[in-house]
Structure formats: C-alpha cells, structure tokens
Amino acid sequence: MTSHRSPVPAAHPRFSRRTAIQAGAIGLLGLGGNHLRALQAAGGQASSKRRHKSVIYLFLSGGLAQHESFDMKPDAPDRIRGEFLPIDTSVPDIRICEHLPRLAQIADKWALLRSLTHPYNEHSQGHAAMLTGMTPRGRGFSGSKPQATDYPCIASVAGTQMPRNNNLPPAVVLPEKLVHVTGRVIPGQFAGLMGSEHDPWFIEANQFRSSQYYHGAFPEYGFHRTTGKYTPENYRYAAPSFSLPPGVLAPRFKDRVGLLNTIDAQRRHLDRTVAVGGFDRYRQEAVSLLLDGGVHKALDVHSADGDLQDRYGRNSFGWSCLMARQLVEAGVSLVQVNLGNDESWDTHEACFRNMREYLLPPTDRAVATLIEDLDERGLLEDTLIVMAGEFGRTPKIVPSSRTKTPGRDHWGPVQTVFFAGGDVRGGTVVGSTDKIGGYPVANTYKPENMAATIYEHLGIPRTAAWHDKLDRPHQIYYGEPIVELKQGA
Numbered sequence: 001m002t003s004h005r006s007p008v009p010a011a012h013p014r015f016s017r018r019t020a021i022q023a024g025a026i027g028l029l030g031l032g033g034n035h036l037r038a039l040q041a042a043g044g045q046a047s048s049k050r051r052h053k054s055v056i057y058l059f060l061s062g063g064l065a066q067h068e069s070f071d072m073k074p075d076a077p078d079r080i081r082g083e084f085l086p087i088d089t090s091v092p093d094i095r096i097c098e099h100l101p102r103l104a105q106i107a108d109k110w111a112l113l114r115s116l117t118h119p120y121n122e123h124s125q126g127h128a129a130m131l132t133g134m135t136p137r138g139r140g141f142s143g144s145k146p147q148a149t150d151y152p153c154i155a156s157v158a159g160t161q162m163p164r165n166n167n168l169p170p171a172v173v174l175p176e177k178l179v180h181v182t183g184r185v186i187p188g189q190f191a192g193l194m195g196s197e198h199d200p201w202f203i204e205a206n207q208f209r210s211s212q213y214y215h216g217a218f219p220e221y222g223f224h225r226t227t228g229k230y231t232p233e234n235y236r237y238a239a240p241s242f243s244l245p246p247g248v249l250a251p252r253f254k255d256r257v258g259l260l261n262t263i264d265a266q267r268r269h270l271d272r273t274v275a276v277g278g279f280d281r282y283r284q285e286a287v288s289l290l291l292d293g294g295v296h297k298a299l300d301v302h303s304a305d306g307d308l309q310d311r312y313g314r315n316s317f318g319w320s321c322l323m324a325r326q327l328v329e330a331g332v333s334l335v336q337v338n339l340g341n342d343e344s345w346d347t348h349e350a351c352f353r354n355m356r357e358y359l360l361p362p363t364d365r366a367v368a369t370l371i372e373d374l375d376e377r378g379l380l381e382d383t384l385i386v387m388a389g390e391f392g393r394t395p396k397i398v399p400s401s402r403t404k405t406p407g408r409d410h411w412g413p414v415q416t417v418f419f420a421g422g423d424v425r426g427g428t429v430v431g432s433t434d435k436i437g438g439y440p441v442a443n444t445y446k447p448e449n450m451a452a453t454i455y456e457h458l459g460i461p462r463t464a465a466w467h468d469k470l471d472r473p474h475q476i477y478y479g480e481p482i483v484e485l486k487q488g489a
C-alpha cells in the first residue's frame with residue numbers, strides 16, 4: 001500500500017515543567033489556562049450538540065470460537081462441529097449458534113467478516129495485533145508486559161485524531177484494563193510509541209479485583225477454571241465517583257474559576273505549546289470529569305430505566321454495553337468494551353458448558369440490546385459496532401490437558417469479526433472458510449483492514465498521522481477499509 005503521511009507540523013518552542021510553573025501556567029488550583037473551558041462549563045454554559053461519529057469496539061479477550069458462534073460447520077465430523085446446533089436468522093442463508101437467539105432475530109442489522117487472519121497463536125501477540133490494528137510487533141515486544149516501543153492501540157490513535165465533545169475524552173476503555181489473573185498486564189492496550197500521556201482513559205467500573213477469585217468476563221459467576229456459581233460479597237458495577245472535596249463549595253470554586261480568567265497572555269501562549277499541552281492534559285480531563293453533570297450521567301448505569309437495564313442484563317456484560325451507549329450519546333468518539341478479562345473466552349476446557357451457561361447468553365442479550373437501543377435513539381447510523389477477540393479457535397476439539405474436558409486451542413489463522421451500525425450493510429457475510437473452519441478461502445483480511453474500517457467511519461483522513469514522543473509522524477492507515485461491508489457495495 002502507498003504510504004500516506006501528513007506534513008510534519010511546525011516546530012513549537014518547548015518548555016520544561018519548571019519553566020511553565022515559573023511563567024504562571026500552573027497556578028492557583030494547579031491548573032493551566034486550557035482548563036478554563038472545562039471550568040466555565042460548571043457555570044452553566046450549555047454544551048453544543050451535534051452529530052458525531054462513534055465506534056464501540058467490543059473485545060472478547062481469550063478468543064471467540066467461530067464454530068460455536070458465527071461460522072458453524074454442522075456437516076463436519078463430530079470432532080470439528082461440536083455440540084451446538086445452528087439456527088435460522090431473520091436473513092435467509094445466514095445461520096448462527098442456537099445460543100445467540102436475540103442476535104438471530106435482528107440479523108438484518110449486522111454483518112459478519114468470516115475471514116480475518118493473522119499469524120499469532122499466543123494471547124499477548126494476538127491481543128497486540130487486534131488492539132492496535134497492526135500485525136507486525138513493535139521493536140522489543142514482550143508478551144509479559146507493555147513496552148514503550150509497542151505500537152499504539154486503536155483507542156489511542158483515535159483519541160489523538162478526534163475532537164473532544166462535551167468535556168469528555170475522545171476515547172475510553174471500560175470496564176477495566178486487561179490483566180491476567182497472574183498479574184500480567186496484557187500488551188497492546190496502551191499508547192506505546194505515542195507516550196503514556198496518550199493512553200486511553202480507563203474507566204475501572206468492575207469493582208471486583210481479588211486474588212481469591214478468578215475475575216473474568218462475567219465475574220458474578222466463577223466459571224473460569226472453576227465450577228459452580230457465586231455472587232461475590234459487596235460486588236457492584238459502578239464507575240468511580242467524581243465529586244468536589246469537602247469545603248470546596250460551588251460558589252467558592254466558581255470564584256477561583258473567575259480568578260483564572262485574569263491569567264495573562266503568556267499563559268495562553270504557553271497553553272498552545274506542545275510540551276505544556278501534553279503535560280496538562282490529565283489535569284484538564286480530570287477537572288472536566290469532576291464538574292460536568294452530563295459526564296456523571298453517562299457513567300451512571302444504575303440510574304438508567306429499570307426495564308432497559310433488564311434488557312441489557314444486570315451483569316458486567318449488560319452494564320458495560322449500556323455505559324458504552326451512554327458515553328457515545330454524550331459525545332465520546334471511541335469506546336472499547338472489554339467483555340472478558342483473564343482471557344475469559346479462552347475455552348480450552350469445558351468449552352460447551354462455559355459458552356452455553358456463562359458466555360454466550362449475556363453477550364447475546366447485551367449486544368442485541370445495544371444495537372436496538374442505538375437504533376431506537378437514532379444513533380445507530382452514526383455508531384459503528386465491532387466485536388472481535390485476539391484470535392479464533394482451532395477446528396479440532398481437544399481435551400484439556402488439565403481437566404480432560406473438551407475445548408479448542410488458540411488459532412490465529414482465522415476468526416469471525418462482527419459488525420453493526422454505521423454504514424454497514426446488514427444481513428451481509430464477507431469472506432468464507434474451508435469446510436472445517438480452519439482457514440479463510442475467500443476475501444481474506446487482516447487487523448489493519450479492521451482498523452482502517454474503524455478510522456474511516458470516524459472520518460479520519462487517509463493523510464492523517466500520529467506522532468511519537470520525538471514528534472516523528474507515523475501513518476495511520478496500513479490497510480484498506482473492508483468495502484464489502486458497506487451499503488451499496
């Protein structure tokens with residue numbers, strides 16, 4: 001593909017943090033002049049409302065089995081096809097797993113890409129490819145921990161390109177970082193070469209981190225490598241609470257805001273510099289989150305209509321998808337929803353029990369409701385939904401070496417990716433696999449194509465670039481968008 005690069009931006013003077021402080025850029029509340037817009041919002045200024053493009057990226061950590069979901073092979077031998085049966089959908093000739101009945105009813109609103117491939121059968125490598133949209137690994141890549149030389153995640157790239165709407169960060173990730181039960185932080189979910197200041201905002205809403213339990217995709221149940229069900233004591237799904245500290249009453253705070261308006265032109269000049277702008281970004285966003293009532297509402301899933309919560313499912317899957325809808329409606333451009341932690345879709349063992357009882361039902365309910373809810377609110381055509389994991393699963397069913405219960409191993413050669421909303425042509429299947437669902441045989445695509453589809457929907461130009469810590473430009477598009485998914489294709 002031809003390299004597209006944007007011109008290197010004009011050099012700006014650089015200032016150290018000490019210089020910025022001395023010049024008055026950080027003072028009073030410890031805030032820069034670029035906070036004024038956020039602080040003034042607390043004074044009653046109305047936020048302008050406009051249509052904006054959004055993406056919700058549902059990431060199934062562990063790897064969704066294509067045979068047990070969207071690319072079933074009912075005519076294959078027993079050791080290939082598995083236990084589940086296909087069912088008809090609302091679109092002729094498209095059949096999916098029997099445990100996805102709600103998605104089957106609205107097949108005219110979604111599409112499938114059955115032929116995405118990359119070369120990795122290891123979790124960290126697969127995560128990095130699918131979270132960054134880059135098949136090559138960054139220099140010095142480590143599967144054990146993120147590196148500063150990793151390629152930036154899709155959320156970070158989008159976050160640098162998209163405007164801030166209504167005091168919200170352009171890109172967020174919820175309900176938690178991807179962390180293995182061993183404590184290993186999964187690479188690929190951070191800004192890497194861009195610098196940590198461009199990491200996406202992580203909303204830690206899954207208040208369930210305990211070494212005595214496996215947390216996993218659906219932590220209300222202890223299904224992952226365990227048996228039985230339990231509800232953890234004091235379990236609650238909620239975003240962090242933002243409030244003013246005691247003694248800082250609204251009038252007093254607004255008085256301080258007024259004082260900020262007296263900061264001289266030098267501060268405004270410093271705010272336009274790259275160095276201070278990057279340094280001050282987190283303070284700006286923290287104040288915005290602190291003061292904006294709309295932000296509080298977007299993060300509060302429990303105040304949503306009770307019937308709507310029931311439709312999504314009162315569990316981590318449902319509340320995460322509901323929060324994602326509230327965030328895009330409030331103005332966030334990209335929301336990544338990790339429907340799985342501790343690689344919960346890694347169904348080496350008890351594959352059919354775990355998918356039937358714990359994984360597929362809440363996913364079916366939450367994703368179907370997300371599509372319907374966006375459609376009912378007139379947001380679906382502006383919101384692209386993408387659902388994928390780090391890889392697919394092996395065609396052959398094998399017994400777990402530990403429990404001897406059947407499952408499927410890691411499989412990078414092919415996976416099915418789910419799309420809905422935006423200009424996706426519902427009822428469409430792109431690509432196909434061989435008779436055992438092991439390799440793509442038509443319309444093969446890579447993570448770069450999936451990422452390009454996301455960037456194109458957001459309206460990011462082909463000539464756009466992101467910049468690393470040395471201010472060197474890097475192209476964003478490394479593949480063509482998947483045109484067969486589009487309406488009119």
